[in-house]
Amino acid sequence: MLGLTLREEFRGKRLKGTAIELSNDTNTGATQIAAQSFLEITYPTHDLLKGIEAVGPDQGRPVVVIGERGLGKSHLMAALYHAVNDPVSTGAWLNAWSATLGDAQIGKIALRTGMTVIGESLHRQRYKFLWDLLFERHPHGTYIKGKWEGMGAAKTDIPSDQLIIELLEHAPTMLLLDEFQTWFDGLTNTKQYPWKNWAFNFIQILSEIAKERPDLLVLVISVRNGGSDAYQQVHRVNPVAVDFKAGGNAERIQLDRRRMLLHRLFENRLQIASSAVDALVSGHVAEYFRLAEVPPAEQDRKRNEFTESWPFAPHLLRLLEEQVLIATDAQETRDMIRILAALYKSRGDAVPVLTAADFRLDDDASGIGALLDSVSNEHHRTLREKAQQNIISVTEAVYNHATLAPHLQEIVGALWLRSIAVGNLAGAEPATLQIDITRDKAVDDNAFQVELATIVENSFNIHQDGARLVFREEENPRAKLMACARNDKLFLDGSDQAQLAKQIRYVISGSDEVAKTFRVIALPKSWQTDPWSSLDENERLENWDDRLPILVLPEEPDNIDQRLGRWLKDHLQKRRNTIRFLLPRAGSGNAFFDRDLRILARAEMKAQEWSGQGPEYKKLHTEFQGVLRDLLKKRFDRFAILARWNFADPNQCLFSVESLKKQGAQIPEAIEEALANDLFVPEDFEDLVMAAAADNASVGKLLQELREPRPAGQDCIPWLGETSMKERVLRLCARGKIAINLRGLEYLQTTPGEDEESAWKRLRPKLSYTGRQLDEVFLMVPSAVPATGGANPAVMPPENSGAGLFGTTPSEPTSPSTLNEPTQGGQAHPSPIGGIFGGGSPSASKPRVSLHNPATSGLNLYSKLESWGIGPATPVSDVTIKVSAATGAQLSKLLKNLPDGMTFELNLEKDD
Structure with missing residues (x-):
């Protein structure tokens, strides 16, 4: 992008290490290569210039470089080595930067000459004692060593200051001791081997010589912190401390660090015109100002930050420096360079400015691999795996995820990176994530909100922490539940539709009183073609009882009269006039195709299934059940009942459609009230x-x-x-x-x-x-009937009627006028219902037809009833059964089989 070129060492498929060694066995150490080559990758930070000044000809104090691993201590010490060892190349380098940065003071820094420079990385443990280093590497060291060892009984445990001064007078020396604290802390300190005490005393001698005779010795050491014993003896002589704090100026620290990083990474970063950078990142910067609500007074300063930090966004560099690398104890600058180099190689040519969204979880080359190698933290590796699983969850749950969540990889990657931070800094607010995915064009706010909601709702490791979203190893019960509910592949068996139908039934017939009176049936989505096969057995037509049936339609019929008329003819063979059709609001689609309703039903069902996993799922079950039922209560506002039937042409049927003002379990009673009062x-x-x-x-x-x-x-x-x-x-x-x-x-x-x-x-x-x-x-x-309305006595069967079993005796019609006339017994003559198996009274106005059959078997008489046209509901009267002869057992069986609910008179003759 804009011709920016990575340094050659970062262009390979595998990044070379960025750790600086003063020397090594292959002679490629920082002090073993030419000063010009080393200084070419060195940026003159405030700390570096301070160190060069401190080892100059007019200075008289030791120099201590203080900082944790990876800040650049070794690089700074190597630069000091070359400043004294090759003042010509260093001077040319200072003059060049003086011109580039427009700072004349840089070129005026005085450089020391004519000194022997000895530098060693002590962590390599090549020397047991510091004087061994001096004696081996100093031109006059062998002589002084022999003089000390030849002192016989007068030989001291460590070389005296006089011997060291004599050594240095022969050849003034600059001594650089890198990783001094690491070496010092590793020394033993026993009565037999008091090496740490000897080192403590010898560094005191060196520091005092460096203070009193700066013309003979320039002492430079590096330590990780100022509280160690290794530093205390040097601290006594008031050394120059280089602590990477740029004189306490935070803005200067940040500017120095940004420029140093970019110069270390790229060959030609300073040659890229600021105007070209501004034009390239203007779209991203404008959205950053809007979304981060940057006040106008701060915008120019922030814009300069973007220019200085390009091709990386300043908010990305702050995230890595102040949160990620600190939280993971990474080695600061060293790891930062590796991470940024990998990121630029992967995404630098694809985007105008690199942000947290460019850390792609599916691509180790995008800086993820370098970051994880640097932090070496199993927690973050596990968190990455969780984030990758969440991406899979979204793609499976959202069939059109490419449309609804086009920035899925970028958002999840940015959120994962921002979740590595510790404490309250972990995670990101939605606006921050929107900034991360914004490139040269703005992302529509509404589209982003939909996209983010889609990702969060289908990811089960994203937690809401106040206004921030954060990835965590533990699963978010709500997110996990919703991710499951949105995965259509898990509900191919139709269990979600069955659950939705169950909730519809409950909403309409929730109370026991309603359920006793009404049978509520939620018809399936295929209600027009196959309404019964998917229902439970007890809901099918053949198993209905006398409860009033309310059929809940999942959708509004396009033509109520024709559609419901045809439905009654095709799918209901009886009780057609008992049906109440409950209709959804106008404009409602099929409830079983309503994704929101189905997802709520799934969530409610799964939360109940998982309630044994923890109280969170019980709460979610109650919550989603309440939301679903509230929606279903408001869904139905009308009912239809058959008004006019036409079997031959169902399209001519008419239905009465009435509105409902009640909801939920009040609907059945409201329907009955409307029917009774209005229809x-x-x-x-x-x-x-x-x-x-x-x-x-x-x-x-x-x-x-x-x-x-x-x-x-x-x-x-x-x-x-x-x-x-x-x-x-x-x-x-x-x-x-x-x-x-x-x-x-x-x-x-x-x-x-x-x-x-x-x-x-x-x-x-x-x-x-x-x-x-x-x-x-x-x-x-x-x-x-009698006027009294009381009970009626049975009529005696006429004697010698001559009728056979179930035969009827011919008789004259009984006129109404004779009903109340007294009989011989002084009783009113009731309507004739008597005789054994007596039937009900016929209408007085209709003539009677006498029917008779000779004596035969009961089976023959039963078939005779059908030929006479007598069915189960046909009223008959004056029924007389004549049995010529029978045994007691036969008579007993006959009486036991007489139907309930009738009265019978029995007359028989028995042998005396």
């Missing part, structure tokens, strides 16, 4: 009951007719349920409109002078029969 026409019902009474029809037959639509295009009478319909029949009886024959046991009708309410209270408890028992309860006109 039920009492006059039509009364006409139908009066016609049934005129035909002496049974109540069972009447109710069966009411369960079906009325033929010939007549308006249907809404079915209100067996109990309600029986009560309305009794109301008509209490008004004196009809009478009721209770299975021959009792007649119900009003008495003279009795008002309706008194009759209602008296009659209401009487009609307690249900089911098939109602086939034996007959409707009659009031004139066909």
Whole structure:
């Protein structure tokens, strides 16, 4: 990008180590190569210039370089080595940077000349004692060593200051001791081997010589911190401390560090024009200002930061320096260079500015590998694996993830990197992640919010921590649950649809009272073509009881009259007039295709399944169940009931559609209230009951007719349920409109002078029969029964009738006028129901047909009934059974098989 070129050492497939060694066995150490080559990769930071000045000709204090591993101590010490060892090359380097940076003071720094320079990385443990280093590497060292060892009894444990001064007078020396603290802390200090004490005393001698005779000795050591014993003796002589703090100026520290990093990484970074960089990153910078809410007064300074830090975003460098590398105890600058080099090689040519989003979790070459190698932290490796699994979870759960989450890899990578930080710094706010993925063009805010929500909802290791999102090893119960709920592959068995139907049923018939009266059935998504096969066995038509059926439609029919009429004809063969269709709001799609509803049903179902894994899932189950039920309660606002039926052409059917103001479990009662008050026409019902009474029809037959639509295009009478319909029949009886024959046991009708309410209270408890028992309860006109309405005595069978078994005896029609006439026994003659197997009374106005069959077997007589046209509901009267002869056992069996609910009279002759 813009012709930027990485240094050759970073261009290979494998990055070379960036650690600086003063010397090594291959002669490629920093002090073993030419000064010009080494200084070429060196940027004149404030600390480096301070160190060069401190070893100059007019200085008289030791120099201590203080800093943890990786800050660049060794690099600085190598630069000091070349500054004294090759002042010509160093001077040219200072002058060049003076011109480049526009700072004349850099070129005026004085350099020391004419000194022997000895540098050693002590951590290599090549020397047991510091004087061994001096004696071996100094031109006059062999002489002084021999002089010391030849002192005999006067030989001291360590060389005296006089010997060292004599050594240095022969050849003034600059001594650089890199990793001095590491070497010193590793020394033993026993009575037999008091080497640490000897080293402590000898460094005191060197530091005092360096202070008092700076013309003879320049002493430079490096330590990790200022609190160690290794530093204390040098500290006594007030050394020059180079601590990588740039004089305490934070802005100068940051600027120095940025320039040093870029110069170390790239051959020509300073040759890239600032104007070209500004134009390239302008889109990203503008969005950064907007999303980070940078005040106008700060924008110029921030813009300069972007220019100085390019090709890396300053917020990325701060993240790595202040959070990631500190949190992981990485070796600061050394690892930073490796990470940034890998990142640029992978993504530098693809984007205008590199951000945290360029750390791609699926690509080790994007800096991830270098970072993980640097931190060597198993926690972060595990967290990376979790993040990668979350990416897979999103791609599996969101079928169109390429459209909904186009920045999936970048967002997850950025969030993972930002989650490495410790404490309150871990994670990122949504605006920060949006900045990370912004390149030359702005990302639409709404699209980003949808994308981020999609990722979070389908990732089970992303946690919400206040306003921040953060990756953690432990699973987020909510995220895990939602990731599972959004994965369509886990619900190919239709269990989510079954759960949604279950919740619909519960919402409509939640209470036990409602469930006792109403049968709520949530029809499946294929309700128009296959409504029954996917339902539970007890919900299918053949297993219905007398509860009022409410069929909940998953969608609004396109043409209610035609669609529901055709549905009733094709899928319901009986009870067509009992159905209530519950309809969703206008414009609602099929509930089983509504992804939001299905996901809520899945989440509620899975949370219940996982409730044993912890209390969090129990809370989530309650939460998602409540949300789902609230949505379902508001979904249905109308019901439809058949108004006019046309079997031949269902398209001509008509339905009454009524609105509902109630929700949830209040809907069934609201439907019944609307039917009873608005759609039920009492006059039509009364006409139908009066016609049934005129035909002496049974109540069972009447109710069966009411369960079906009325033929010939007549308006249907809404079915209100067996109990309600029986009560309305009794109301008509209490008004004196009809009478009721209770299975021959009792007649119900009003008495003279009795008002309706008194009759209602008296009659209401009487009609307690249900089911098939109602086939034996007959409707009659009031004139066909005794006025008393009391119990009726049985009629004696006529003697010598000559009829066979189940045969009927010819008789004259009984006129109404004879019903109340006294008989020989002084009793009113009831309507003829008597005889064994006596039937109900026929209408007085209809002629009777006498039927007779000679004596034969019972099976033959049973078949004869069908030929006579006598069915289960056909009323017959004056039934007489004649048995010429029988044994006691036969008679006993005959009596045991007589039907319940009837009275019988028995006459027989028995041998004396």
